[in-house]
Each structure stands twice: as C-alpha cells, then as structure tokens.
Amino acid sequence: xxxxxxxxxxxxxxxxxxxxxxxxxxxxxxxxxxxxxxxxxxxxxxxxxxxxxxxxxxxxxxxxxxxxxxxxxxxxxxxxxxxxxxxxxxxxxxxxxxxxxxxxxxxxxxxxxxxxxxxxxxxxxxxxxxxxxxxxxxxxxxxxxxxxxxxxxxxxxxxxxxxxxxxxxxxxxxxxxxxxxxxxxxxxxxxxxxxxxxxxxxxxxxxxxxxxxxxxxxxxxxxxxxxxxxxxxxxxxxxxxxxxxxxxxxxxxxxxxxxxxxxxxxxxxxxxxxxxxxxxxxxxxxxxxxxxxxxxxxxxxxxxxxxxxxxxxxxxxxxxxxxxxxxxxxxxxxxxxxxxxxxxxxxxxxxxxxxxxxxxxxxxxxxxxxxxxxxxxxxxxxxxxxxxxxxxxxxxxxxxx
Amino acid sequence: xxxxxxxxxxxxxxxxxxxxxxxxxxxxxxxxxxxxxxxxxxxxxxxxxxxxxxxxxxxxxxxxxxxxxxxxxxxxxxxxxxxxxxxxxxxxxxxxxxxxxxxxxxxxxxxxxxxxxxxxxxxxxxxxxxxxxxxxxxxxxxxxxxxxxxxxxxxxxxxxxxxxxxxxxxxxxxxxxxxxxxxxxxxxxxxxxxxxxxxxxxxxxxxxxxxxxxxxxxxxxxxxxxxxxxxxxxxxxxxxxxxxxxxxxxxxxxxxxxxxxxxxxxxxxxxxxxxxxxxxxxxxxxxxxxxxxxxxxxxxxxxxxxxxxxxxxxxxxxxxxxxxxxxxxxxxxxxxxxxxxxxxxxxxxxxxxxxxxxxxxxxxxxxxxxxxxxxxxxxxxxxxxxxxxxxxxxxxxxxxx
Numbered sequence: 001x002x003x004x005x006x007x008x009x010x011x012x013x014x015x016x017x018x019x020x021x022x023x024x025x026x027x028x029x030x031x032x033x034x035x036x037x038x039x040x041x042x043x044x045x046x047x048x049x050x051x052x053x054x055x056x057x058x059x060x061x062x063x064x065x066x067x068x069x070x071x072x073x074x075x076x077x078x079x080x081x082x083x084x085x086x087x088x089x090x091x092x093x094x095x096x097x098x099x100x101x102x103x104x105x106x107x108x109x110x111x112x113x114x115x116x117x118x119x120x121x122x123x124x125x126x127x128x129x130x131x132x133x134x135x136x137x138x139x140x141x142x143x144x145x146x147x148x149x150x151x152x153x154x155x156x157x158x159x160x161x162x163x164x165x166x167x168x169x170x171x172x173x174x175x176x177x178x179x180x181x182x183x184x185x186x187x188x189x190x191x192x193x194x195x196x197x198x199x200x201x202x203x204x205x206x207x208x209x210x211x212x213x214x215x216x217x218x219x220x221x222x223x224x225x226x227x228x229x230x231x232x233x234x235x236x237x238x239x240x241x242x243x244x245x246x247x248x249x250x251x252x253x254x255x256x257x258x259x260x261x262x263x264x265x266x267x268x269x270x271x272x273x274x275x276x277x278x279x280x281x282x283x284x285x286x287x288x289x290x291x292x293x294x295x296x297x298x299x300x301x302x303x304x305x306x307x308x309x310x311x312x313x314x315x316x317x318x319x320x321x322x323x324x325x326x327x328x329x330x331x332x333x334x335x336x337x338x339x340x341x342x343x344x345x346x347x348x349x350x351x352x353x354x355x356x357x358x359x360x361x362x363x364x365x366x367x368x369x370x371x372x373x374x375x376x377x378x379x380x381x382x383x384x385x386x387x388x389x390x391x392x393x394x395x396x397x398x399x400x401x
Numbered sequence: 402x403x404x405x406x407x408x409x410x411x412x413x414x415x416x417x418x419x420x421x422x423x424x425x426x427x428x429x430x431x432x433x434x435x436x437x438x439x440x441x442x443x444x445x446x447x448x449x450x451x452x453x454x455x456x457x458x459x460x461x462x463x464x465x466x467x468x469x470x471x472x473x474x475x476x477x478x479x480x481x482x483x484x485x486x487x488x489x490x491x492x493x494x495x496x497x498x499x500x501x502x503x504x505x506x507x508x509x510x511x512x513x514x515x516x517x518x519x520x521x522x523x524x525x526x527x528x529x530x531x532x533x534x535x536x537x538x539x540x541x542x543x544x545x546x547x548x549x550x551x552x553x554x555x556x557x558x559x560x561x562x563x564x565x566x567x568x569x570x571x572x573x574x575x576x577x578x579x580x581x582x583x584x585x586x587x588x589x590x591x592x593x594x595x596x597x598x599x600x601x602x603x604x605x606x607x608x609x610x611x612x613x614x615x616x617x618x619x620x621x622x623x624x625x626x627x628x629x630x631x632x633x634x635x636x637x638x639x640x641x642x643x644x645x646x647x648x649x650x651x652x653x654x655x656x657x658x659x660x661x662x663x664x665x666x667x668x669x670x671x672x673x674x675x676x677x678x679x680x681x682x683x684x685x686x687x688x689x690x691x692x693x694x695x696x697x698x699x700x701x702x703x704x705x706x707x708x709x710x711x712x713x714x715x716x717x718x719x720x721x722x723x724x725x726x727x728x729x730x731x732x733x734x735x736x737x738x739x740x741x742x743x744x745x746x747x748x749x750x751x752x753x754x755x756x757x758x759x760x761x762x763x764x765x766x767x768x769x770x771x772x773x774x775x776x777x778x779x780x781x782x783x784x785x786x787x788x789x790x791x792x793x794x795x796x797x798x799x800x801x802x
Contacts, residue, residue: 039469043476046678054463054471061459062452068440068761070455072637072683075444075764108509108639109660112674116658149656231675236473238509238639238677255550255656257517259510273513274632276639276677277447282473360469363476 040385043363044188044334045211045232048380053285071281076274084277085270088284091291098220098243105242105262106270106280110229111139111210113260114240115146118182118206118225120256121263122248123151126179132156134172134198137163137187138369139208147182150253154178163190165326169199180204180224180248186212188232189367191336191374192329197222204248212333213241214290215379216300224248230279232333233379235286238279290379299379306377306386307332313390320401321393338372340401349373352396359392441786444764445589445735446612446633449781454686465682472682477675485678486671489685492692499621499644506643506663507671507681511630512540512611514661515641516547519583519607519626521657522664523649524552527580533557535573535599538564538588539770540609548583551654555579564591566727570600581605581625581649587613589633590768592737592775593730598623605649613734614642615691616780617701625649631680633734634780636687639680691780700780707778707787708733714791721798739773741802750774753797760793 041048064071067080074081089104098104107113123129130152133144147153156174157167174181181200186193188211197219198205204224213228220226225244231237242262249263258264264272290299311330314321314337323330323337338344339352349372356364366372375389442449465472468481475482490505499505508514524530531553534545548554557575558568575582582601587594589612598620599606605625614629621627626645632638643663650664659665665673691700712731715722715738724731724738739745740753750773757765767773776790 041470041474043474046474046477046675048474049471051463054473058459058462061462062455069442069763070450072455073442073444073447073449076447076638108511108514108677110509110674113509113658113660116660120658146659149658229675231473231678236679237477237675238680257514257521257550257658257661258547259514259517260658273511274447274630274638276509276680277632278637278679278683279639279677282679362470 037360040359040361040388041363042361042375042377042381042385042389044367044374044376045229045378046237047232047363047376047378049236049282049286050289050380053282053289056285057282072278074277076271076277081277084281084284085275088280088287091284091287092241092243095214095287095291095296096218096220096243101246102220103244103246103249103266105244105265106275106283107240107242107265108238108259108276110237110240111208111227112142112146114208114227114242115143116149117242117256117260117262118143118180118227119147119150120260121252122179122204122206122224123147124179124251124253125248126151126177128152128177130154130175130178132175132178132181132200132203134167134181134183136160136166136184136192136194137190138367139187139189139210140182140184143182143184143208151179156181162324163187163192164324165329166192166194169196172198174200174203176201176203178203179251180206182206182208184208184210186210186331186333188331188334188376189370191323191325191331191334193331193333195328204245211378212331214287214296214299215303215333217296230283230286232376233286234290235283236279238276239283241283302383303332303377303379306381306383307335309383309386309390310335310337310375310377310393313393317393317397318401320397333376333378335375335377336366336370336372337374344372346371348400351400352392355396356389356392359388361389361392364389438761441760441762441789442764443762443776443778443782443786443790445768445775445777446630446779447638448633448764448777448779450637450683450687451690451781454683454690457686458683473679475678477672477678482678485682485685486676489681489688492685492688493642496615496688496692496697497619497621497644502647503621504645504647504650504667506645506666507676507684508641508643508666509639509660509677511638511641512609512628513543513547515609515628515643516544517550518657518661518663519544519581519628520548520551521661522653523580523605523607523625524548525580525652525654526649527552527578529553529578531555531576531579533576533579533582533601533604535568535582535584537561537567537585537593537595538591539768540588540590540611541583541585544583544585544609552580557582563725564588564593565725566730567593567595570597573599575601575604577602577604579604580652581607583607583609585609585611587611587732587734589732589735589777590771592724592726592732592735594732594734596729605646612779613732615688615697615700616704616734618697631684631687633777634687635691636684637680639677640684642684703784704733704778704780707782707784708736710784710787710791711736711738711776711778711794714794718794718798719802721802722794734777734779736776736778737767737771737773738775745773747772749801752801753793756797757790757793760789762790762793765790 206225210229228241339348366374607626611630629642740749767775
C-alpha cells in the first residue's frame with residue numbers, strides 16, 4: 001500500500017518501509033484499528049504530516065545538524081535558530097512569491113488570537129472604526145463576534161442559508177471607508193471554499209487561510225493580510241503564520257496586548273518573546289517538503305484530484321450520499337456529506353464511521369455542530385488514501401442502499 | 402563523561418551512549434565546538450531537556466503508543482489526546498500537590514501574554530481597578546507596563562538599585578483593596594530569586610514562575626495564580642502553564658481577547674481552540690521525568706547544590722569573580738557574575754566566553770541588557786556539568802589573575 005507522497009530530504013520509500021517495519025511508523029493497534037495496516041488520517045486538524053517530514057524530525061530531534069543539541073534546546077536569539085526562522089521565511093516567500101512589501105510573522109494562539117489581533121491592529125484605519133466581514137461559516141462568524149468587542153462590524157451580504165455556498169462578488173455591499181474586509185477562504189466545519197478572491201478595491205482584504213494555505217498558488221498582492229494556523233496544511237499546532245502588508249501596520253489600539261501588536265512583532269522579527277521554536281522548525285520542514293514535491297501547482301492539482309474523487313462518488317450515488325454545498329463553493333480541503341438524504345440517517349452514518357475505522361481510517365466524523373461525514377484532504381493526504389475512502393463509500397452504498 | 406541525570410521510562414545510560422555513538426545525540430561540530438565531546442547547555446531558555454525525554458519523544462514521534470500516528474497528527478478533541486492532556490495535569494497535580502479548588506490551563510503566548518491576561522482577568526475584582534506589583538527585575542518591570550494599559554498599578558516598595566536584591570516582607574506597602582499582588586519568583590536576566598513567598602493577606606498573589614517552576618516544592622494554596630512558560634524547566638517553547646484558584650475567575654474585562662479569557666479557557670479545559678498539542682505532550686514527558694527522578698525535593702536539593710558550587714567559586718575567587726546580587730536573593734537558576742571587578746572587564750569576559758565554547762559549553766553570555774556571564778542551571782542541567790563550569794572558572798582565574 002503506497003502511503004508515501006513525497007520523498008523530500010533524501011528519505012526514500014524504502015527508508016519509510018523499514019521504519020514502519022521497525023514499529024516506528026503508522027501502524028495502529030488501538031481503538032479497534034488493525035495493526036497490520038497503516039492508518040489513513042482524515043483528521044480535520046491537527047492533521048496528517050507527510051512521513052518524510054516526521055522521519056527527518058525524528059533523525060534530528062536530539063542533534064540538529066550536528067550542533068549537538070535539539071532545536072527545542074536552542075536559544076531563540078542564537079544564529080542557529082535565526083537560520084531556521086529565516087529559512088522558513090525564505091521557502092515561504094518562494095512558494096507564495098511574496099512581494100517585498102510584506103512581512104512574515106510566526107505567532108501564537110491560532111487563528112482565534114488573530115480574530116482579536118486583526119481588529120485591534122486595523123480598526124483605527126477607518127474613520128468610523130468599522131470593518132466589513134463576509135460570513136460563510138463557523139470560523140468567520142466567530143471572527144465577527146470577536147471584532148464586535150473593538151468596533152463596528154458590517155456584514156456585507158445577506159445571511160447565507162446554512163452556509164451552503166459562498167456569496168458572489170455582486171452580492172457584496174462594501175463600505176469604501178471600512179478599515180478592512182475580512183473573510184475565511186475555506187470553512188472547515190461546513191466545507192465551503194472560495195473559488196475566487198473578493199475584489200475589495202482599495203480596502204485591504206484580510207484572509208483566514210488556516211485550512212487551505214499552500215494548497216494552491218495565491219496572488220499575495222491582492223491581500224492586506226493572510227493568516228493561517230499551521231496544524232492543517234503546514235505543520236503542527238502551536239504556530240500561526242501572518243503575512244502582513246507593511247503599510248497596514250501602525251494603527252494599533254492602545255488596549256492591544258503587546259503579544260498581539262503587529263508593529264512590535266514585526267520590529268522584533270517574531271522574537272519579541274520566546275517564539276514556538278519547535279513548531280516553527282517543523283513548519284520549515286513541511287515548507288521544504290512542499291517545495292521538493294512540486295510546489296503549489298503540484299499541490300493544487302493534487303487537491304483538485306482528491307476532492308473530485310470524493311465529490312464524484314457523491315454525485316454518482318443516486319442520492320445515497322449528498323453534499324449540501326453548492327457547486328462552485330465546495331471545498332477542496334474538507335468534503336462534507338450526509339448519508340441517505342440531505343438530513344442524514346444517523347444510524348447509517350454511525351455505521352459508516354464504524355466501517356471506516358475497521359478500514360483503518362480516522363477523522364471522518366463530521367463536526368459536532370453539523371453532524372454527518374467530513375473527509376479532510378489536506379496537502380499531506382495522498383491520492384491513494386483518498387481512493388481507499390471512495391472504495392469504502394461505493395462498497396458501503398452497495399451493501400446499505 | 403556522565404551527562405545523564407535520570408533514566409526515566411526504561412531508557413538506560415547505555416541506550417544514551419549508543420544513541421550518541423550513532424550520531425543522534427549531543428555531540429557538536431559547528432561554531433568551533435568539539436565534535437568528540439558532548440555539549441554542555443547553559444542556555445537561559447529555551448534550555449536543556451533531559452536526554453531521556455528527547456529519546457522517548459524520538460521513539461514516539463511517528464507512532465505514539467502504537468496508535469499509528471504522531472501526537473502532532475492527532476485531533477485535539479480525541480480520546481487519545483485527552484489522555485495526554487489529563488496525564489500531564491495529573492502528574493503536575495501530584496508533583497505540586499495542587500488543591501482541588503485550582504484549575505490547570507495550557508495556554509499560548511508565553512508569560513508575556515499573561516502579563517496582559519492577568520490584569521484583563523483580575524483588575525475588576527478591585528473597586529479601584531488597581532493592582533499591587535513587586536518589581537525585582539526585567540520581567541516584573543515588563544509586567545507592570547502591560548498592566549498599566551488596563552488599570553492602576555501600585556509598586557509596593559521603594560525602587561531597588563540595579564535589581565540586586567528582593568525586598569523584605571516588611572518593606573511592602575500593600576493595598577488591601579488591590580485586585581491582586583504580582584511578582585516574579587525568579588528574574589532570569591538579573592539572577593534574583595525570592596527565598597520566601599510574600600504574605601499578601603486576603604489579596605490573591607500572582608506569581609510568574611517561568612524560570613523556577615518545579616525546581617522546589619511550593620505551597621500552591623498560598624497563591625491565587627501561578628504562571629510559567631515551559632521552555633526553561635518543564636519542556637519546550639510554545640506552551641504556558643497557568644494554575645488558577647477558581648474563585649478568581651469571572652471578572653474578565655469585556656475588551657479581553659477570548660484567547661486570554663481564563664473563564665472561557667477553563668470552561669473548555671484548555672481546548673477553546675487548537676492547543677499547542679506537541680508542546681503539551683513534551684511537557685508531560687518532562688513532568689514524568691521529574692516524578693521518576695525523585696520529584697521536587699530531589700530537584701530542589703540538586704538546584705541548591707549546583708548553584709552553591711558556582712557561588713562558592715565566586716566567593717572564593719578573592720574578587721576575581723563578583724556577583725552583584727546580595728546573599729539571600731541569589732538565584733538558584735541563573736547565576737550572574739562579572740570578571741575582574743563589579744563593573745566587569747569586557748575583554749576578560751569575552752575571553753571567558755571563548756574558552757567556555759572551546760570546552761563545549763554554550764549559553765554563558767549574560768543578557769544583552771546587563772552584560773557579564775550568566776550560567777542557567779535549570780532542572781535538566783546536571784551536577785557534573787556544573788562542576789565542569791566551576792573547573793573552567795578556577796582554571797581561567799589561575800591563568801588570568
């Protein structure tokens with residue numbers, strides 16, 4: 001069974017086969033999973049990391065590049081850690097072709113901390129202390145609630161019924177004096193993703209890309225700020241990426257906790273205080289893996305292929321499987337569906353989850369707030385793994401419809 | 402050379418010898434360090450982690466407890482991660498004998514984020530929105546600046562000349578209506594540590610123990626809140642511990658970012674959003690290592706022995722080495738000293754740093770704001786390693802005085 005997607009860093013398929021044989025890799029014995037077969041990880045986040053990345057981390061964990069210490073034991077103000085930090089920035093800059101007038105920050109607290117940081121840093125750019133928000137799911141709705149603590153929030157479109165689509169550009173009623181326009185490019189809970197970048201004229205666009213960053217090429221110059229927690233597409237939990245156009249900095253509210261102040265963080269190059277150094281290192285390894293396996297065009301192609309495999313299985317199921325999300329808004333990262341009609345049959349859905357576990361698949365249960373099934377197909381999930389899911393879906397349908 | 406302090410988790414000295422021989426452990430080749438000898442790590446933080454902890458992390462990084470996935474790939478809402486989180490809480494509760502009316506949180510942003518969180522969460526307990534602060538060094542001074550954004554700050558003693566001592570209890574002018582009294586139990590930059598717990602009557606005491614937590618037994622019931630970043634004594638950067646007396650919660654200011662709201666974090670058991678899961682796992686391993694190597698009494702004994710070794714070398718140097726910190730306030734964790742008089746001779750100090758590197762010691766340069774030499778002797782640093790430093794000091798003095 002080919003689980004391996006990329007062999008960056010000189011790690012070969014046979015290294016990984018050997019590692020697995022030696023019991024250091026993805027064989028599972030707990031929770032009713034079969035210890036003879038690898039786990040297929042569809043977790044919504046934290047999520048799968050390519051095994052070549054974990055093998056490299058394993059090799060270096062006690063002695064990073066013959067320095068004699070772990071990255072975890074390294075001073076964040078040392079030249080050695082500067083190489084790690086600057087290396088991650090350089091790879092990211094290459095991958096996303098980030099223009100020179102943008103700064104890259106490695107922060108803490110996840111996108112949730114940025115729900116506060118964005119209004120605290122930007123609202124005062126607007127004469128009315130007001131910002132525009134697009135609300136397409138659970139996460140953008142949470143961002144609105146947080147921004148309302150600090151100023152006025154204007155939702156720029158009619159409410160979306162059950163978050164089943166993203167609005168069209170024509171539906172937006174944008175305020176030219178807004179401090180910024182905020183949106184979430186991919187909503188993990190609902191499975192909704194933008195297929196276009198909203199045009200906000202001169203008002204800076206702030207995008208939460210926590211769940212789809214580096215899954216496709218992006219024209220960074222269209223954005224004021226791009227935010228992303230690492231734990232879905234670019235590493236492990238504990239570090240949050242912020243890519244910030246430098247002219248947007250300097251409007252921070254006095255009440256902003258220093259830790260969330262972009263100007264101070266930029267001035268100190270993410271080292272105002274001790275950063276989450278190991279998570280930054282791990283992100284650097286994932287960025288190199290993306291670069292060495294074809295970059296963003298390759299990732300984008302793979303993400304389309306994987307999600308189309310599952311959406312096709314849904315479309316061709318004669319209604320046995322159904323996806324509530326409209327065509328054109330369906331997420332390439334999180335495919336959500338119900339079994340036996342749009343409302344779902346909880347007994348059948350539970351049976352599907354049980355059968356998926358018997359096939360060593362984990363993470364397929366839908367978010368507790370919406371139910372159903374959700375397959376998260378982030379960058380590290382392979383086409384082969386996705387095909388196993390589709391095989392299960394077709395087999396399950398044959399036996400249960 | 403015996404680098405190994407504890408052999409928790411069934412890892413023996415010969416395992417570690419073998420690992421080092423195989424090039425996966427602390428031998429250094431860069432930066433002029435000798436690749437034949439292990440590194441001796443006196444970093445002020447991030448700092449040394451016991452090799453048995455790193456070896457266990459290495460063994461489990463691709464396949465945690467036969468689950469077939471890494472801790473980094475695990476859903477933070479899974480039963481498996483709950484075991485890791487609850488395991489760390491249980492070990493910490495045992496080690497510190499934490500009473501039932503305290504909650505344990507794993508947060509992000511370091512102590513710096515807590516400099517904001519403490520006033521945001523507690524100031525409204527006071528009718529005057531006022532808090533008392535004890536300022537004994539760089540970190541408590543930073544905490545004051547942050548608190549001043551949100552309310553009144555009253556420094557409860559006369560300014561301390563050059564932070565060379567901690568004030569006595571009798572010097573405190575405490576406000577019985579203060580929301581809380583804040584202090585930093587050990588100041589890493591200056592090398593000042595409290596040898597007693599300030600008595601604040603009915604006003605809750607908030608302690609930043611980032612640099613000395615779990616280096617000695619502590620009566621938790623004397624504190625309202627204990628805070629600690631992990632990266633010095635209890636793991637790697639990226640997670641911050643907060644131990645909070647539950648009756649102090651519920652006074653949060655409306656402007657507080659949700660991520661810093663203790664009530665919400667307690668309600669969600671540190672899982673309001675994705676926590677820094679790998680850093681929490683690593684902290685759990687360090688807590689087990691402390692437990693398996695004799696607990697806090699053993700750590701406390703070792704910390705006194707190590708620091709006394711260095712302070713004795715200073716005291717017996719006939720003024721060649723001098724420590725600006727008064728007896729009774731000298732830190733067991735960060736021993737700061739100058740060479741050739743209290744002002745220091747920068748040429749000799751640079752020579753000492755160079756010689757220490759030649760002896761494979763790292764992290765001895767004093768903080769950039771104060772200069773001189775600083776030896777950080779956190780829990781994972783061994784008595785043998787400290788003795789090597791003392792040997793260097795005595796040898797250096799013979800050759801340079």
